[in-house]
Amino acid sequence: MNVKGVAPFVAAAVATAVLLVSTVASSGDEGKSDARAFLDGRQLRIMAPAAPGGGWDQTAREMQSALRGTVGRTEVYNVNGAGGTIGLSQYTRYRGQPTELMVMGLVMVGAIASNHSPVTLSQTTPLARLTTDYEIIVVPTNSPVQSMRDLVARMRADLGSVSIAGGSAGGVEQILAGLVGRAIGGDPAKVNYIAHSGGGEALTTVLSGSATAAVSGVSELVPQVKAGKMRALAVSSPQRLPALPDVPTLKEAGVDVELANWRAVVAPAGITVDEESALEDVVVEMTRGDAWQETLRRRGWADATMVGPEFDAFMESEQRRIAQVLKEMGLA
Amino acid sequence: MDQIGSLLDGFGSALSPMNLLWALVGVTIGTAVGVLPGIGPALTVAMLLPITFRLEASSALIMFAGIYYGGMYGGSTTSILLNTPGETSSMMSALEGNRMARAGRGAAALATAAIGSFVAGTIGTVGLTFLAPVVADFAITRFGPEEYVALMAVAFVTVSALLGPSLLKGVASLLIGLTVGLVGIDGQTGQARLAFGVPALLDGVEVVILVVALFALGETFGHLLAGTGTSTVEPIRGRFALTGEDLRRSWPAWLRGTALGFPIGSLPAGGADVPTFLSYSLERRLSKHPEQFGKGAIEGLAGPEAANNAAAAGVLVPLLTIGLPTSATAAVILTAFQSYGLQPGPQLFSGSGELVWALIASLYIGNVMLLVLNLPLVGLWARMLTIPAYGIYAGVLVFATLGTFAAGGTVTDLLVLYGLGLIGLLMRLADVPVVPAVVAMILGPLLEQQLRRALAISQGDAAVLWSGWITKVLWAVVLLALLLPPLLSYLRARRATTSPPEPAPAESPAPRPPA
Amino acid sequence: MSDERVSLVHPRRSAVAAPVPMIAQATLDRASEEGLRGHLEHDRGTLLATAALGALMVLGGIVVLVNAASLRDSPGPGLGPAAVPTVVGVLLAAVGLVLAARAGWDLRRATKPEPVPRERVVRLAGMLVLLLAFAFLLPVLGYVVCAAFLFTGAALLLGAPRPALVAAYGWTLAIVVFLVFDKLIGLALPVGPWGF
Structure with missing residues (x-):
């Protein structure tokens, strides 16, 4: 055989050698010397059950950089779809593996109820709540609606004529719209909610003057409000927000509703009690670190760290509340 | 104009040797990965995103812009040469481009695509520089659900150009695409449709998977059944890549494609697919050589390719001005911004102006680099066709499955790909065109969701659909497109009966009578 | 084709x-x-495929309609989630029926086809088996082995001469793809028990 005929085989051999070297090398350098004892040199993996760019993805990636100091390299991967329930259904296969974490939140609670997901959060071990982001109700600057009270008056007069644009069906914006509808004495199922694939798209529907109002995450809309493109009517937080001190809360506007779009991190079911508390320690230590605090400031997220039995109880009550309102809205 | 000053500052930053190097790295990687069949720009950009994180913000965004435009260039190469588009917006390039390649005009096809991309990308970037605020304001404050319904109606009517010779078969393809588009959670009520409890189907079928199934798998199956696995195609016939005739026919198409691509790409629900469909239809209508369409008409490639790249620049308008990503690629770019703590929106230009202008400047630079990089390579790429088909399509399968797995991540996604591939094979065997299926799968869900939004907001009053002046204009276009051609052919037929007998259109390849 | x-x-x-x-x-x-x-429409193969596609569309239309009937209607005015699927389902079934019927009618007058060699059909079936094996073995054997297998098998089915050479190419390509996409870019491709 001439040289040309041998070349492909040489290439294959070289490639094999490189592959073997890289495989051996990468299995050696995982973790850092100060990695937690229970990790035993294993690498943490965090699933973001959404597309890159969303809140869960951002949370997972911020965790990744905030954890670098304590547990070394972590891997973040995305499993997109259906309010996180696709990710959740894949996540359950990691039963008993403490190195596999998943970011989740209120939206997943709602999606499980409205998609009738066969897999539920009882198949995970809740670790810690991390952040909250509140919702904001806005209208275009040229809208005749001046205040939340105006909007409520219109909704009381004819619930169907007030169209509210927001994110995906069954998501946090629709839950808020339903809660507001119920709080003012209306039928949540009659709230005229117009679902969009994201906050930005909902914004265009309301800016074009088609929909009456829009609901979106505060951090997404602060720039629009500050630039004077949108008039903020109310926020869903218990107190006014530092970023928007002039915007009243829903309660101040006479609507007895509070809703936080919280995000949390869970571990697989079937891990030991020791592993659970070790993971909780890792997460709590991360939330106290400078890197995480800087992240919260930059992203405009509120620190909502909550662990242990308190968090378990919170999860329970949120699941009940969300399932109920979704049922009343005819979504679950 | 203060844009010019800011832009010059941006060039100052982007032209530093280090940033030039990153731009070069970006366009090279983008082209290289974009060329892989079944892996389009969106996936390219998403996969390469982590690499950019290791750099400082300005270098990263500059490299990223290079990857973005580079992926666009690379994506059309495989569409043209192998008939395996990696994404929807380069599908139309495969239609005429692949026929040209098979006829030994691969180099000409690649050249017109590269130059067209450069022209459209540059004009689009100029549009982005100077018109972004105006365009964004118009698009965002005027285009509600009703307007989109009318726009989609226009798009659907023009699709008729793609239905092929048998109306029934074209419609069948359209319906198959609509059906696939129905799969998944309904946007308005959150109920799963046609998912049958399979989690991987809840979010619907990715359009890319349908494209890969119908084209990449379809080509492979086709070669198997035809027994042409060992064949090669003569890559280049003739001395010049692009003849004067080619150029004369290409440049108006480039400009028309740009004129369609940038504005529609700028719409908050525009994206890059619709303008390529519209451009192809338009070129086919306006062409002096309509008989060449379907056999390698260069304007049918030049137009959509320009529209695609102009739209890529247009897509940045809603992204930068209101933080709204309208394509998969744009969504990834948004992530890139956010990972540096930048929130695209009204305050981006005032808050982080330097960075944005450096990014825009690097788009110009990246475009020039890509042209310089790609034109000399055109012949080299075209030589890819000298690899026997078995080598090419075995590789295509490897990358197609890789792309599908990367998009979904489960075995089920691969099974969906195979299933659609088999339907595609059946369609090919039955002489049913596949392009309408993809078009319908993109337009159908958009039309349905916007129609239902419009009707929900108006509480069921259909009159809202033609309420504003924009909707009236768009519906008038729909009517015109529906009524004018039959009217013209009626008039032509009357003329034919009164004047000495002309050969019937079905019997002769006669060129269109001079207008 | x-x-x-x-x-x-x-x-x-x-x-x-x-x-x-x-x-x-x-x-x-x-x-x-x-x-x-x-x-x-004289080609028997085309007509048979058309008839099959038409039948499949009728079947698909029925599935779409049954599925649409199971959807809860939305409470407000306007179009519910079943409206568009119903229209699509009816049209799908109707067009499929016409296609199948016309193809069936034409079949009677169809000319004898140039028969597709049996060997090619076997090759197509082989390709399907290969693809299915790839999908199901991927999580077990890892990306490199499966992709190399896919490339080699597909090339041979397409008629490649010299199996050893093709296998060398396939193995090299699989490794390069794995190194670039998994190790360099971080795509997290499935790995087998041997770590690649």
Whole structure:
């Protein structure tokens, strides 16, 4: 055989050698010397059950950089779809593996109820709540609606004529719209909610003057409000927000509703009690670190760290509340 | 104009040797990965995103812009040469481009695509520089659900150009695409449709998977059944890549494609697919050589390719001005911004102006680099066709499955790909065109969701659909497109009966009578 | 089937296309097709495939309609989630029926086909088995082994000579893809028990 005929085989051999070297090398350098004892040199993996760019993805990636100091390299991967329930259904296969974490939140609670997901959060071990982001109700600057009270008056007069644009069906914006509808004495199922694939798209529907109002995450809309493109009517937080001190809360506007779009991190079911508390320690230590605090400031997220039995109880009550309102809205 | 000053500052930053190097790295990687069949720009950009994180913000965004435009260039190469588009917006390039390649005009096809991309990308970037605020304001404050319904109606009517010779078969393809588009959670009520409890189907079928199934798998199956696995195609016939005739026919198409691509790409629900469909239809209508369409008409490639790249620049308008990503690629770019703590929106230009202008400047630079990089390579790429088909399509399968797995991540996604591939094979065997299926799968869900939004907001009053002046204009276009051609052919037929007998259109390849 | 075949078997197609604006052209085509029937639709294989596709569409239409009937209607005015699927389902079934019926009718007058060699059909079936094996073995054996297997198998099925050479190419390609996408870019491809 001439040289040309041998070349492909040489290439294959070289490639094999490189592959073997890289495989051996990468299995050696995982973790850092100060990695937690229970990790035993294993690498943490965090699933973001959404597309890159969303809140869960951002949370997972911020965790990744905030954890670098304590547990070394972590891997973040995305499993997109259906309010996180696709990710959740894949996540359950990691039963008993403490190195596999998943970011989740209120939206997943709602999606499980409205998609009738066969897999539920009882198949995970809740670790810690991390952040909250509140919702904001806005209208275009040229809208005749001046205040939340105006909007409520219109909704009381004819619930169907007030169209509210927001994110995906069954998501946090629709839950808020339903809660507001119920709080003012209306039928949540009659709230005229117009679902969009994201906050930005909902914004265009309301800016074009088609929909009456829009609901979106505060951090997404602060720039629009500050630039004077949108008039903020109310926020869903218990107190006014530092970023928007002039915007009243829903309660101040006479609507007895509070809703936080919280995000949390869970571990697989079937891990030991020791592993659970070790993971909780890792997460709590991360939330106290400078890197995480800087992240919260930059992203405009509120620190909502909550662990242990308190968090378990919170999860329970949120699941009940969300399932109920979704049922009343005819979504679950 | 203060844009010019800011832009010059941006060039100052982007032209530093280090940033030039990153731009070069970006366009090279983008082209290289974009060329892989079944892996389009969106996936390219998403996969390469982590690499950019290791750099400082300005270098990263500059490299990223290079990857973005580079992926666009690379994506059309495989569409043209192998008939395996990696994404929807380069599908139309495969239609005429692949026929040209098979006829030994691969180099000409690649050249017109590269130059067209450069022209459209540059004009689009100029549009982005100077018109972004105006365009964004118009698009965002005027285009509600009703307007989109009318726009989609226009798009659907023009699709008729793609239905092929048998109306029934074209419609069948359209319906198959609509059906696939129905799969998944309904946007308005959150109920799963046609998912049958399979989690991987809840979010619907990715359009890319349908494209890969119908084209990449379809080509492979086709070669198997035809027994042409060992064949090669003569890559280049003739001395010049692009003849004067080619150029004369290409440049108006480039400009028309740009004129369609940038504005529609700028719409908050525009994206890059619709303008390529519209451009192809338009070129086919306006062409002096309509008989060449379907056999390698260069304007049918030049137009959509320009529209695609102009739209890529247009897509940045809603992204930068209101933080709204309208394509998969744009969504990834948004992530890139956010990972540096930048929130695209009204305050981006005032808050982080330097960075944005450096990014825009690097788009110009990246475009020039890509042209310089790609034109000399055109012949080299075209030589890819000298690899026997078995080598090419075995590789295509490897990358197609890789792309599908990367998009979904489960075995089920691969099974969906195979299933659609088999339907595609059946369609090919039955002489049913596949392009309408993809078009319908993109337009159908958009039309349905916007129609239902419009009707929900108006509480069921259909009159809202033609309420504003924009909707009236768009519906008038729909009517015109529906009524004018039959009217013209009626008039032509009357003329034919009164004047000495002309050969019937079905019997002769006669060129269109001079207008 | 390859596109050349289409243009060879139906030289009239391209002659029909184009000179007239589209919509009119489509109707004209239909008219001319009626007139030319027996000339155009003479290929038995095409007709059989058309009939099969039509039957599949009818079946699909029924599935879509059944599924649409199971959806809860939305409470407000306007269109519910079942409206569009119902329309699509009816049209799908109807067009499928017409396609199948027309193909069945034409089949009786179809010319004898140039038969597709049995060997090619076997190759197609082999390709399907190969693809399925790839999908199911991927999580077990890892990306490199499976992709190398896929490349080699596909190339041989397509008629590649010299299996050893093809296997070397396939193995190299699989490793390069794995190194670039998994190690360098971080795509997290599935790995087998041996770590790649």
